[in-house]
Amino acid sequence: MTMTLPPFRYVVPVRLDDALDLLAEHGPGARVMAGGTDIIVAMRERGLRLGCLVDLKHIPGLAAIGVGPSGSLSIGSLTPVRDVERSAVVRDGWGVLASAAGMLASIQVRNKATLGGNICNASPAADLAPPLLVLDAVAVAYGRQGERSIPMAQLFAGPGRTTLNGDILTGFTIPPMPGGARAVHLKHGPRNAMDIAIAGVAVLAVPDASGTRWADARIALGSVAPTPIRATAAEAALRGALIGPESIDEAARLAAEAASPIGDVRGSADYRRAMIAALTRRALQEVSA
Ligand SMILES: Cc1cc2nc3c(=O)[nH]c(=O)nc-3n(C[C@H](O)[C@H](O)[C@H](O)COP(=O)(O)OP(=O)(O)OC[C@H]3O[C@@H](n4cnc5c(N)ncnc54)[C@H](O)[C@@H]3O)c2cc1C
Structure with a gap:
């Protein structure tokens, strides 16, 4: 047709x-x-x-990837998702973003789709949002008043809506991962390829000097609220707690509680909440193994 x-x-x-x-x-x-x-x-x-x-594709400089003197990653909004996935710089320093990029749609779509388009689309299911949230990325926007910075947690205003207010997203600045941090992104969808997530979880965790307690933990959820969100109560429960099944189970419970999913043809609200608990548990087990 x-x-x-x-x-x-x-x-x-x-x-x-x-x-x-x-x-x-x-x-x-x-x-x-x-x-x-x-x-x-x-x-x-x-x-x-x-x-x-x-x-925007012919505006020079919008697809650059580089590391600044402070060790932060600068990545242009027009960077194709496939380049995010394959960049040695991104894989070495911010692997959770590269691995999430590798889970988006198919190679053909990833060759065209851009990092900025994925975020400006403001879909609750945007695959690259949870990793950017746990990495504490800062969006850089350009408008009539010049350049401004918007922390990732303040970029989404609702389904399909951002706080860009007509400005153009030019890229992201992403601080280096904290020393000893490990991060993982898990996506659950009906099939492996070409599907948007039913639920997605990114976790970044840092053990304390003794290796027995969580010094810091960041958890972001996708597809289970009007926008991608941080599970702040789960994060707070982990900070200072002993690393082990008890704190992991409690964080998984609190992450599921933070979700306010809709039910649709791809999964009921209860199923999505259960998936958030399961994915959070698995992600925390992986980063603490
Ligand atoms: C078959 C198929 C499978 C897909 N699978 C997935 C998937 O698994 N996971 C997923 O997350 N998404 C998926 N998508 C959705 C989409 O491909 C991605 O969100 C992609 O990253 C969008 O990027 P783009 O550059 O193509 O955006 P565009 O289509 O060019 O733009 C999307 C929106 O963002 C705005 N925009 C784009 N760039 C900027 C900018 N720099 N500043 C301000 N506004 C901007 C545009 O105006 C538009 O409203 C899929 C799409 C298709 C067709």
């Missing part, structure tokens, strides 16, 4: 300021496009009507 789209203006600016001018000129009928794996599908199959599509 061939599906035609109603006519729209397609523009390819080479400067961020030109992209902002185009967005201002066309108002709510204009949107930026990165890889196009979501927005084109929305136009073709979900009835999204736009007057102008502003393709």
Whole structure:
């Protein structure tokens, strides 16, 4: 079946300021496009009507990966998910992000889809959100007032909504992992490939100097609330507690309690909550093994 789209203006600016001018000129009928794996599908199959599509791919510098003097990772919003997955820099220092990238859709989709598009889409199920949340990533946005930083935990406003307010996401700054930290991301979906998560959990944990207690723990949940979230009560329960089955079970219980999932054709709300408990338990066991 061939599906035609109603006519729209397609523009390819080479400067961020030109992209902002185009967005201002066309108002709510204009949107930026990165890889196009979501927005084109929305136009073709979900009835999204736009007057102008502003393709960001030809603006130089938006797909760069580098490490700054402080050891932080700078990663451009236009970085293809496949590059996030394969980058030696990301794999060595921020492996949980690379491994989550490797679980998104198929290689074909990952070649097109971008890190920034995954986040700006603001799907509760965005695979790269939980790892960015536990890594304490900071989003960098560019707008009429210049550049501003938005901590990951403040970037999502609701399903499909961010706090970018029309600004363009240019990338993320991600601090180095704390010494001794281990992190893991687990995704549960109906099949291994091409499916968005029914539930996803990322965990980053740091043992204390004796190796017997949790010095720090961060837990982020995907697909079980209107936005990806941190399970803060579970994190607080772990801090200072003995590493072992008791603290892990309690954190898994509290993580499930933090979830407020909807039920749909892919899984009931109770099933998703049970999956959050199971995935949190498994992730904490993995990082403490
Ligand atoms: C077959 C298939 C399978 C998929 N599987 C998964 C999956 O397993 N997991 C998953 O998480 N997702 C999945 N997706 C969804 C989608 O591919 C990803 O979310 C992808 O990362 C989106 O990136 P993109 O660059 O293609 O975004 P685009 O489609 O280009 O843009 C998405 C949205 O973000 C906005 N946007 C993009 N870049 C910026 C920016 N720099 N600044 C401001 N706004 C911006 C756009 O205006 C648009 O609203 C799948 C999609 C398909 C078609």
